[in-house]
Amino acid sequence: xxxxxxxxxxxxxxxxxxxxxxxxxxxxxxxxxxxxxxxxxxxxxxxxxxxxxxxxxxxxxxxxxxxxxxxxxxxxxxxxxxxxxxxxxxxxxxxxxxxxxxxxxxxxxxxxxxxxxxxxxxxxxxxxxxxxxxxxxxxxxxxxxxxxxxxxxxxxxxxxxxxxxxxxxxxxxxxxxxxxxxxxxxxxxxxxxxxxxxxxxxxxxxxxxxxxxxxxxxxxxxxxxxxxxxxxxxxxxxxxxxxxxxxxxxxxxxxxxxxxxxxxxxxxxxxxxxxxxxxxxxxxxxxxx
Amino acid sequence: xxxxxxxxxxxxxxxxxxxxxxxxxxxxxxxxxxxxxxxxxxxxxxxxxxxxxxxxxxxxxxxxxxxxxxxxxxxxxxxxxxxxxxxxxxxxxxxxxxxxxxxxxxxxxxxxxxxxxxxxxxxxxxxxxxxxxxxxxxxxxxxxxxxxxxxxxxxxxxxxxxxxxxxxxxxxxxxxxxxxxxxxxxxxxxxxxxxxxxxxxxxxxxxxxxxxxxxxxxxxxxxxxxxxxxxxxxxxxxxxxxxxxxxxxxxxxxxxxxxxxxxxxxxxxxxxxxxxxxxxxxxxxxxxxxxx
Numbered sequence: 001x002x003x004x005x006x007x008x009x010x011x012x013x014x015x016x017x018x019x020x021x022x023x024x025x026x027x028x029x030x031x032x033x034x035x036x037x038x039x040x041x042x043x044x045x046x047x048x049x050x051x052x053x054x055x056x057x058x059x060x061x062x063x064x065x066x067x068x069x070x071x072x073x074x075x076x077x078x079x080x081x082x083x084x085x086x087x088x089x090x091x092x093x094x095x096x097x098x099x100x101x102x103x104x105x106x107x108x109x110x111x112x113x114x115x116x117x118x119x120x121x122x123x124x125x126x127x128x129x130x131x132x133x134x135x136x137x138x139x140x141x142x143x144x145x146x147x148x149x150x151x152x153x154x155x156x157x158x159x160x161x162x163x164x165x166x167x168x169x170x171x172x173x174x175x176x177x178x179x180x181x182x183x184x185x186x187x188x189x190x191x192x193x194x195x196x197x198x199x200x201x202x203x204x205x206x207x208x209x210x211x212x213x214x215x216x217x218x219x220x221x222x223x224x225x226x227x228x229x230x231x232x233x234x235x236x237x238x239x240x241x242x243x244x245x246x247x248x249x250x251x252x253x254x255x256x257x258x259x260x261x262x263x264x265x266x267x268x269x270x271x272x273x274x275x276x277x278x279x280x281x282x283x284x285x286x287x288x289x
Numbered sequence: 290x291x292x293x294x295x296x297x298x299x300x301x302x303x304x305x306x307x308x309x310x311x312x313x314x315x316x317x318x319x320x321x322x323x324x325x326x327x328x329x330x331x332x333x334x335x336x337x338x339x340x341x342x343x344x345x346x347x348x349x350x351x352x353x354x355x356x357x358x359x360x361x362x363x364x365x366x367x368x369x370x371x372x373x374x375x376x377x378x379x380x381x382x383x384x385x386x387x388x389x390x391x392x393x394x395x396x397x398x399x400x401x402x403x404x405x406x407x408x409x410x411x412x413x414x415x416x417x418x419x420x421x422x423x424x425x426x427x428x429x430x431x432x433x434x435x436x437x438x439x440x441x442x443x444x445x446x447x448x449x450x451x452x453x454x455x456x457x458x459x460x461x462x463x464x465x466x467x468x469x470x471x472x473x474x475x476x477x478x479x480x481x482x483x484x485x486x487x488x489x490x491x492x493x494x495x496x497x498x499x500x501x502x503x504x505x506x507x508x509x510x511x512x513x514x515x516x517x518x519x520x521x522x523x524x525x526x527x528x529x530x531x532x533x534x535x536x537x538x539x540x541x542x543x544x545x546x547x548x549x550x551x552x553x554x555x556x557x558x559x560x561x562x563x564x565x566x567x568x569x570x571x572x573x574x575x576x577x578x579x580x581x
Contacts (some may be wrong), residue, residue, distance in 0.1 A: 260407075
């Protein structure tokens with residue numbers, strides 16, 4: 001609902017706008033500080049202040065963060081970590097989304113005895129604290145011979161993603177009329193034909209929601225990345241954390257901020273372009289039914 | 290209405306979902322059981338499956354560091370939950386007043402949720418650092434004696450983490466409440482207005498009470514996020530100074546992967562699981578029951 005508020009300028013109205021704008025400033029300040037800091041050199045940082053605009057803006061710290069900044073003794077910047085994250089995120093998102101869509105199709109349109117209970121048990125996986133899987137999973141990955149590799153991270157992200165992708169697709173497909181499926185069956189269409197010809201073409205919105213949701217979550221993941229990756233398979237979040245914790249003689253805040261922005265850009269870009277779908281994923285993951 | 294069942298190939302749907310369910314149930318319940326077993330084993334630097342009963346849980350209870358983590362959990366949890374729920378509800382109500390720029394404002398309030406906690410943690414660490422950050426700024430603005438060293442103060446650093454956490458999640462809560470507000474029937478409000486009730490009164494007496502289901506699901510989501518908080522602490526303070534800002538999740542990580550106390554780490558993970566289950570299971574149970 002929308003409360004019928006007066007359209008004219010009243011004290012109440014000014015108060016509402018004032019509060020909204022103050023909060024907008026609060027949310028935007030860290031982003032603003034990150035951007036201006038990343039455009040300054042260290043002299044400007046020392047002479048200016050947190051909020052001051054750069055006197056001579058430059059992209060030097062962006063280039064440095066990308067391929068020269070040191071994490072520990074390795075001075076190749078964020079680039080290798082960025083590549084790792086890309087290599088990890090593409091297959092993990094694709095496979096978990098595909099599995100979720102098939103699962104959702106079965107759990108909504110081809111129910112069998114016990115399928116609802118299985119779905120309920122699956123839902124716990126959306127909420128459980130991932131700390132309980134860390135220790136056993138590192139042993140499993142070791143046995144499979146994919147510990148410390150990107151393949152291990154991909155496998156973990158797929159398994160951890162199945163509950164939420166299944167939830168998204170199942171709740172969406174429940175809303176598709178059963179008559180559609182029945183009619184197709186009378187015409188002799190089978191399980192896969194109905195999926196490909198009827199269900200998938202109707203799935204675009206939920207497909208976008210799920211892809212964005214999985215991409216954002218897996219790109220931003222830190223816990224699995226820090227536990228299961230090896231020297232050559234660390235994702236961007238781990239790279240960023242190591243970079244900003246590397247102690248050198250001079251703390252280069254501008255490089256840290258440029259690195260943080262580089263790590264944030266892919267998901268921020270998706271958010272700006274398709275924020276509506278991202279918000280739908282957020283609310284769908286929280287309020288079911 | 291029952292969904293159509295498959296007469297010709299009844300095994301096909303089951304076969305299709307079988308691999309996913311085997312993988313996911315192994316991941317969820319298999320690993321929970323395995324972790325549970327580790328927590329009653331003698332494991333230290335390496336897994337060791339000698340059964341030692343509840344000894345690890347005893348050690349956990351006696352551990353000073355775990356007590357610090359629990360105290361911090363209480364401080365961080367209550368500030369994080371109250372802060373993000375309060376600000377989220379306020380913003381949702383204000384945005385619901387026919388604001389012309391609603392779309393833009395909503396995008397601004399929610400963007401932190403699209404970014405990694407590591408990114409925002411790095412940003413907050415820079416803003417709150419006692420050298421060139423906020424302190425420097427306030428001094429330049431004329432407050433010569435302004436000091437702000439909370440981030441490196443063992444007693445205050447946890448408040449910095451709570452501040453960054455609220456900043457990150459308040460927009461998310463706003464989105465959940467706003468969705469709830471949009472679901473309220475307009476006619477009740479109109480009737481109240483006809484009766485001459487003022488707007489604040491309508492909110493206090495009618496609208497906020499009818500948000501109760503949304504309130505509980507939001508509370509559930511936010512509190513389980515609080516228990517799982519990890520990245521933000523690592524990025525802001527790495528649990529320091531010392532272990533002053535440890536939370537259960539960082540305690541678990543430190544014990545398991547750097548201190549060679551796998552049994553203790555597994556026990557603390559089980560405690561976290563129990564806490565989350567106590568919040569989430571009743572919620573899931575009621576959600577799934579009411580839907581039928």
